[in-house]
Amino acid sequence: MRMPKQPLPTQTDRELVEAVVVHGDERAFRELYGRHTPRMYQLVLRLVESEQDAEDIVQEAWIRATEAAANFRWESGFATWLTGIAINRFKELLRKRNRWPSIALDQMHEPECRPETVGERIDLERALSLLPVGYRTVLVLHDLEGYRHEEIADQLGIAAGTSKSQLFHARRYVRALLEPAKVQNEQRV
Numbered sequence: 001m002r003m004p005k006q007p008l009p010t011q012t013d014r015e016l017v018e019a020v021v022v023h024g025d026e027r028a029f030r031e032l033y034g035r036h037t038p039r040m041y042q043l044v045l046r047l048v049e050s051e052q053d054a055e056d057i058v059q060e061a062w063i064r065a066t067e068a069a070a071n072f073r074w075e076s077g078f079a080t081w082l083t084g085i086a087i088n089r090f091k092e093l094l095r096k097r098n099r100w101p102s103i104a105l106d107q108m109h110e111p112e113c114r115p116e117t118v119g120e121r122i123d124l125e126r127a128l129s130l131l132p133v134g135y136r137t138v139l140v141l142h143d144l145e146g147y148r149h150e151e152i153a154d155q156l157g158i159a160a161g162t163s164k165s166q167l168f169h170a171r172r173y174v175r176a177l178l179e180p181a182k183v184q185n186e187q188r189v
Helices: 013-023 026-048 051-071 078-096 118-130 133-144 149-156 160-188
Strands: none
Touching: 013 026, 013 051, 013 078, 026 051, 026 078, 026 133, 051 078, 078 133, 078 149, 118 133, 118 160, 133 149, 133 160, 149 160
8 A cells, every 4th residue: 555645845854764764765765865965065075175075975974874774763863963974984084094183272263254255255165174174173063064062072072172172273273364365355455
């Protein structure tokens, strides 16, 4: 007996995951994929700086998520859980390349405002790419993705205080990198 199909966008993530796990519903999987992949891809791309690596990590995250979905306990949101899987894949990649951070906290204040022009946005993306990997990871997760320090600490396996410290230093470093660009933009006007 076939159940009547309702439009998928009105279904919750939980209902879609259940449809995938219990019935192998490809349509439900495609809906979940469409909902969560763009944000996850942007997050991972900011962390790895390579489109190929970002695509690989996202693909691997989805493979692992579908394998583990039946055991997901819904103690957090699906997007948070999925992001955690992607971050773990990112950490694996860094370990394979011997790049997981040894962060010097004395290297580098908060950005004064959001960039208003395309040029400033490009400067910000460039500054992010120049951050040490640990700083960039915490900055992206906190300031761009909206995670709390406790969540970041859990996902990265660090103390919440370390997350706060890395965010402080990351912001200071980004500000230092953006200051010359800001001066150049003001001189052009």
